[in-house]
Amino acid sequence: xxxxxxxxxxxxxxxxxxxxxxxxxxxxxxxxxxxxxxxxxxxxxxxxxxxxxxxxxxxxxxxxxxxxxxxxxxxxxxxxxxxxxxxxxxxxxxxxxxxxxxxxxxxxxxxxxxxxxxxxxxxxxxxxxxxxxxxxxxxxxxxxxxxxxxxxxxxxxxxxxxxxxxxxxxxxxxxxxxxxxxxxxxxxxxxxxxxxxxxxxxxxxxxxxxxxxxxxxxxxxxxxxxxxxxxxxxxxxxxxxxxxxxxxxxxxxxxxxxxxxxxxxxxxxxxxxxxxxxxxxxxxxxxxxxxxxxxxxxxxxxxxxxxxxxxxxxxx
Amino acid sequence: xxxxxxxxxxxxxxxxxxxxxxxxxxxxxxxxxxxxxxxxxxxxxxxxxxxxxxxxxxxxxxxxxxxxxxxxxxxxxxxxxxxxxxxxxxxxxxxxxxxxxxxxxxxxxxxxxxxxxxxxxxxxxxxxxxxxxxxxxxxxxxxxxxxxxxxxxxxxxxxxxxxxxxxxxxxxxxxxxxxxxxxxxxxxxxxxxxxxxxxxxxxxxxxxxxxxxxxxxxxxxxxxxxxxxxxxxxxxxxxxxxxxxxxxxxxxxxxxxxxxxxxxxxxxxxxxxxxxxxxxxxxxxxxxxxxxxxxxxxxxxxxxxxxxxxxxxxxxxxxxxxxxxxxxxxxxxxxxxxxxxxxxxxxxxxxxx
Numbered sequence: 057x058x059x060x061x062x063x064x065x066x067x068x069x070x071x072x073x074x075x076x077x078x079x080x081x082x083x084x085x086x087x088x089x090x091x092x093x094x095x096x097x098x099x100x101x102x103x104x105x106x107x108x109x110x111x112x113x114x115x116x117x118x119x120x121x122x123x124x125x126x127x128x129x130x131x132x133x134x135x136x137x138x139x140x141x142x143x144x145x146x147x148x149x150x151x152x153x154x155x156x157x158x159x160x161x162x163x164x165x166x167x168x169x170x171x172x173x174x175x176x177x178x179x180x181x182x183x184x185x186x187x188x189x190x191x192x193x194x195x196x197x198x199x200x201x202x203x204x205x206x207x208x209x210x211x212x213x214x215x216x217x218x219x220x221x222x223x224x225x226x227x228x229x230x231x232x233x234x235x236x237x238x239x240x241x242x243x244x245x246x247x248x249x250x251x252x253x254x255x256x257x258x259x260x261x262x263x264x265x266x267x268x269x270x271x272x273x274x275x276x277x278x279x280x281x282x283x284x285x286x287x288x289x290x291x292x293x294x295x296x297x298x299x300x301x302x303x304x305x306x307x308x309x310x311x312x313x314x315x316x317x318x319x320x321x322x323x324x325x326x327x328x329x330x331x332x333x334x335x336x337x338x339x340x341x342x343x344x345x346x347x348x349x350x351x352x353x354x355x356x357x358x359x360x361x362x363x364x365x366x367x368x369x370x371x372x
Numbered sequence: 373x374x375x376x377x378x379x380x381x382x383x384x385x386x387x388x389x390x391x392x393x394x395x396x397x398x399x400x401x402x403x404x405x406x407x408x409x410x411x412x413x414x415x416x417x418x419x420x421x422x423x424x425x426x427x428x429x430x431x432x433x434x435x436x437x438x439x440x441x442x443x444x445x446x447x448x449x450x451x452x453x454x455x456x457x458x459x460x461x462x463x464x465x466x467x468x469x470x471x472x473x474x475x476x477x478x479x480x481x482x483x484x485x486x487x488x489x490x491x492x493x494x495x496x497x498x499x500x501x502x503x504x505x506x507x508x509x510x511x512x513x514x515x516x517x518x519x520x521x522x523x524x525x526x527x528x529x530x531x532x533x534x535x536x537x538x539x540x541x542x543x544x545x546x547x548x549x550x551x552x553x554x555x556x557x558x559x560x561x562x563x564x565x566x567x568x569x570x571x572x573x574x575x576x577x578x579x580x581x582x583x584x585x586x587x588x589x590x591x592x593x594x595x596x597x598x599x600x601x602x603x604x605x606x607x608x609x610x611x612x613x614x615x616x617x618x619x620x621x622x623x624x625x626x627x628x629x630x631x632x633x634x635x636x637x638x639x640x641x642x643x644x645x646x647x648x649x650x651x652x653x654x655x656x657x658x659x660x661x662x663x664x665x666x667x668x669x670x671x672x673x674x675x676x677x678x679x680x681x682x683x684x685x686x687x688x689x690x691x692x693x694x695x696x697x698x699x700x701x702x703x704x705x706x707x708x709x710x711x712x713x714x715x716x717x718x719x720x721x722x723x724x725x
Contacts, residue, residue, distance in 0.1 A: 099520065103703075139707075148378055148718075149710040152459060152520060156657055157706035164699020165407075171694040172411055291524040298518060334535030341528040345511075352517040366378055 060327060064199060070316075070323050071203035076277065077322075078315025079211045080105070080269040084293035085300065085307040086214075086221045087265030092297055093225060094258035095238035095360035096144055099155025102290030103162030104136045104263060105270035110166040112271025113281045114173050116183045125183075126210070126271050133267025136162055137259040145255045148364025159290075170281055185279040186210065208276045210268065217265075222304045234258055238358035241365040251365045266290070288341065295344045299351055302358060310347065314340050381719040392712050393662050393669060397676060399712075400705040407700050411693045418691040425686025426679040432686075434568040438640075440678035442467070442649070444577040445632035446656030447663060447670040448584050449501075453625035455588070455665050457601040458509060458618050462523030463629040464653025465530035469504040470497035470630025472534060474637040475542065475644040478555025486558040493559055494576070494634055501630020502623040504530065509622030513615035527653065535646060542644065552644040561639035573635035578671075580628055585667040587624070597621050629653065651699075658702045662709050677702065 060066060084101060091098045098104075112129035116122045136158055143154040174181055186208045195205040225231040234254060236244040241251045273285045292314055300307025321336035401419070408418045426436045446463040453460035460466075473496040477484070484492055508522035537543075538550035545553070561571040588594040599607040600614045600621075608614050636648050655677055662676070663669030677698075684695045 143707060143710060146376060146378075147711060147714055149714050153657075153661055153706065153710055156461065157703055157710060159703075160654060160658060160706055161700060161703020164696055164701070164703050167696035168407060168411075168694050168700050171696055288525070288528045291521065291528075295521050295525060298521065332536045332540050334532040334539060338529050338532035338536065341525045341532070345517075345522055345525050345529070348517045348521065349511055349515050352511075352515050355516075364378075368377075368379060 066323065066327070068199055068203045070319055071199070072206065073319035073322060074312065074316040075204065075207055075211055076315075077318040078311045079208070079214050080272045080277070081289055081293055081296065081311040081314055082218065082308050083210075083214050083265050083269035083272070084290055085296040085311050086217055086304055087262035087269070088293050088297045089300070089302055089304055089307055090221065090225070090234070090265075091258050091262035092361060093238045093302055093358055094234045094255045095241060095358055095363065095365070096140075096255050096259060097151045097155060097294075097362055098137070098140055098144075098158075098259065098262060099152060099294070100136060100140050100158025100162065101155070101266055101293060102286060102288070103159030103166070104133050104266040105273075105286045105290045106166045107136060107162040108133050108267030108270030109274045109285050110170050110270075110281055111267070113183065113274035114170065116275060117181055118173075122183070122186060122275055125275055126268055129267040129271035130264040131267070133263035133265070133270070134260050135263075137263025137266075138256070140263075141252075141256040141259045144364070145252050145259070148366060151362050151364075167283060180280045180282070182279045183275070186276040208272075210272050210276055218304055218308050225304070235358075238360045241360050241363075245365070245367065255365075269293075292341070292344055295348055298355055299344070299347050301351065301355055310344075313347075314344060317343065375723055377721045377723060378714075378718045379721050381717065384716050389664070389716060392716060393664060393673060393709065396662060396705060396709040396712050399708045400701055403704050403708065404697065404701045407697060408691075408693050411697075413687075413691040413693040418687050418693055421690035422680065422683035422687040424683070425690075426683035431568065432682065434565060434570045436675070436678050436682045437574050438569045438571070439682050440675045441571075441574045441577040441635055442632035442652045443655060443659055443674035443678055443681075444671055445580060445628050445635070446652045447659030447674045448577075448580055448667060449625045449627075449629040449632075450656040451660035451663060451665040451667070451670050452584055452588075452597075452628065453505075453621060454660055455601050456597040456618060456621040457604070458512070458621050458625065459520045460505060460508070460523050460622065460625050461520055461657060462505060462508065462526050462626075462653065463632075463656045464649060464651065465523075465527040466501035466504050466626040466629035467633040467636075467649050467653055468530045468534050469626070469633065470501040471633030471637045471644055471648055472537065472542075473497045473500035473630070474559075474634040475552050475555060478559035478637065479542075479553050481559075482556065489556065489559045490561065490572075490638070493638060494631065497630045497634035498627035499630070501633065502625075502627035505622040505626025505629070506619055509619050513618050531646075534644070538644065538646060544643070550646055554643045555637065559638055560642065561635065563639075569639065571635075571639040573631075573639045576631060576635065580631065581667045581671045584624075584628075588667065593617070593620065629656070655702055658706045662705055664713075677705075 108129035111132040112125040115128040116125035140158050143149050144151045188206050189209055191205040195201045233249050237251050237254045245251050274281050296307045296310040299310040317340040427433050449463045474493045477493045477496050508519050511517040511522055512519040542552045544551055561573050563571050596612045596617045600617045604614050659673045662673035680698050684698045687693050688695045
């Protein structure tokens with residue numbers, strides 16, 4: 057048993073699956089960090105991911121063009137984000153409840169659209185999913201190469217985004233504007249930054265990330281759409297945002313740990329280890345809660361989070 | 373170019389607030405026409421079959437009450453927590469906690485005297501749901517952990533815990549399905565109206581409405597709970613132990629959701645399964661908001677969503693609109709209600725910029 061676990065094929069599979077399973081969570085966490093840095097909590101994430109999953113899947117199913125599927129999933133995410141922007145930014149209703157409203161609405165809509173398009177066949181329809189793309193030379197390195205450099209294009213894309221989002225937020229002028237809007241919208245307004253427009257733009261970018269993250273589940277991880285395909289990964293991304301103290305790199309680290317536990321559970325099952333698999337499915341969520349306990353006291357929440365910006369209500 | 377501003381408005385008379393949920397329901401029905409028409413449904417036929425399917429004859433009407441009972445309880449659970457600004461989005465998990473307790477006692481509590489079985493199950497279900505909800509409340513008050521995230525994540529922990537039990541110690545012997553053995557006959561909730569499923573759990577939910585109403589309006593604790601929700605710093609300054617109030621609020625909130633789980637086990641399924649709840653916890657959030665966090669409002673809006681839930685089955689058969697329209701309508705209702713509530717306090721001012 058132990059020998060099997062320590063073998064190269066097992067470890068390769070485990071590392072490879074860790075990167076794969078953490079991809080949608082990293083992508084969603086990056087999106088949520090951008091949004092929350094601008095002062096909006098988007099609890100619509102879970103529903104937006106599900107909607108991205110279904111739109112990506114149905115587009116690919118009907119056109120056979122998987123990249124069009126990814127694009128439409130991103131577009132679907134942006135559309136839902138605009139609804140969130142209208143409610144939470146321009147009208148300024150409770151961000152908590154508006155986000156939950158988006159999630160409830162988008163979850164219902166996803167199932168509605170799927171059933172309407174596909175009907176209820178006995179065997180759910182499938183698409184030809186993304187296949188891993190090995191990177192020449194690098195993928196020949198034992199263990200590291202065969203696991204890290206033999207991934208889906210969307211996974212590479214996600215890993216490129218991590219430094220990009222970091223640099224954007226902390227090293228560029230627009231990034232500074234986003235953080236100021238989230239930290240002190242009144243100050244931002246004073247120096248001529250359009251607070252609501254900045255927040256809307258962040259919601260749009262984040263929404264596109266959520267949509268693509270959702271589509272990863274139906275276009276790469278699996279090849280069909282199931283009702284619980286997102287299974288709380290959106291909520292995990294919210295947790296990782298806090299765990300990472302609104303920093304993309306630490307948030308990614310958290311997402312990797314979650315992905316590792318997810319992958320370990322899958323790999324051990326495929327080894328035929330007779331474990332109560334629900335117990336294993338539970339552990340990542342439990343550890344996420346425990347991790348939050350560790351960091352929450354020290355967390356530095358963007359000061360403008362949850363507060364609608366209304367010029368007349370300074371200090372309100 | 374026109375720019376939109378949101379400005380405070382003169383306070384509206386209080387009867388307007390009472391009418392708001394009804395206006396939201398009408399707006400929801402109007403907006404839901406879009407997906408119904410998109411599904412190729414005839415609008416009159418769709419809504420006709422929806423309401424007939426839920427209210428049209430004796431059996432359907434009683435079924436609507438059956439379905440309303442867990443929704444009232446999860447709606448109350450969320451409303452009671454939200455009133456104290458304890459963001460309990462975990463009613464689903466708390467429901468399952470109550471269901472697990474009900475199943476364990478219902479299956480193994482053979483030593484209990486028959487007349488005590490149902491009371492014991494209800495107390496255990498309430499406590500299980502309540503204690504499960506005090507975990508995020510404790511983490512919030514002690515470690516400042518965000519309650520939205522923990523209550524959401526603990527839903528999945530509970531769901532997989534139920535899975536662990538149903539594939540393990542609680543699995544029906546000899547079955548390969550993830551389901552528990554049936555509970556004992558004298559743990560079944562008695563049916564009150566012949567040839568229906570109208571059971572005492574429905575009365576339990578009605579009594580809970582009155583109990584929460586009483587706690588809110590007539591007890592010191594209800595007042596303290598509201599103070600903590602309105603302004604926690606002022607509440608502390610006024611000598612209220614806010615942490616304790618939040619813990620107690622969570623206990624009652626989770627307990628109510630736990631009772632919903634008890635009802636599903638003891639009156640509907642008679643055993644524990646993975647799919648015990650089709651998302652009653654999530655719908656509870658919608659119900660609480662549509663009911664303006666008031667117990668009577670919760671009861672009415674739970675009934676409304678029960679009508680939609682039961683009627684959607686008929687609508688699906690008669691007008692070909694997928695039953696998932698219920699989720700779409702829940703989401704629309706929640707968002708419409710939010711906007712309407714905002715418009716009672718603010719008005720939109722357009723100005724040239």
